[in-house]
Amino acid sequence: MDADVLKAIEASHLHQVALDSLHKLLAGAQRVDVPARTVTHQEGDPKPHLELIISGVVKVFVRSQDGRTMTIRYCRSGSLLGAVSLYAADFSLPASLQTLTSTTLLRLSPERVRRMVDEDPKVALAVLEELSERVLTFIYEIPDGAFASVRQRMARHLLDLASDWTPEQVRLGPADETELVVRASQSELAEAVGTAREVVVRILRELRHEGIVRTDRTGILILDPARLVQEMRWNKGS
Known part of the structure; x- marks a missing residue:
């Protein structure tokens, strides 16, 4: 595992997963270099995905019918993208993702992640903590936007x-x-x-x-x- 990948994992909820399970989890993962200002996922995309940001900054945003946009999250190294897509029924991505800077992603296999969740409680806990954090983030944003x-x-x-x-x-x-x-x-x-x-x-x-x-x-x-x-x-x- 490359040093920058290990550093990103340490900053993510995956840090608690044992090394042997991490190797299984990341087997077949793709390291992808994405240019700045590239939309990596479009609103409405039904495909499940889980990506770890190794470096760079990604913004998550929604767009209104008249073209206005609102950013709902900025993500940096160690952020996990797409956890909600793994288990939501009839999933449709509610927002688009765009790289703000040149970004390196590690794209994990959704099928492998779900299988590891079933096999390893620490992987399951990491995904649950990520999902819980996303819910809390959106709740916190309401008062924090004002205060x-x-x-x-x-x-x-x-x-x-x-x-x-x-x-x-x-x-x-x-x-x-x-x-x-x-x-x-x-x-x-x-x-x-x-x-x-x-x-x-x-x-x-x-x-x-x-x-x-x-x-x-x-x-x-x-x-x-x-x-x-x-x-x-x-x-x-x-």
């Missing part, structure tokens, strides 16, 4: 703006990687998150000092999107 700190609201808004891109907003990094750039003024950010411009200036200064963002004349460059995801306490387990 989150300004910094937490800023973190989510920056990610939302960076992921809701248009072709003219794309910027390439040193290795032709698409960078996450926010094109918004400090006043626009302040209005969006419901605070004063001075507070936005202070928070951006903090984020720059911590190496999470960089600002220049062209916008706000998100250097470490996974750290922004971590800021959002409503986003449990991601």
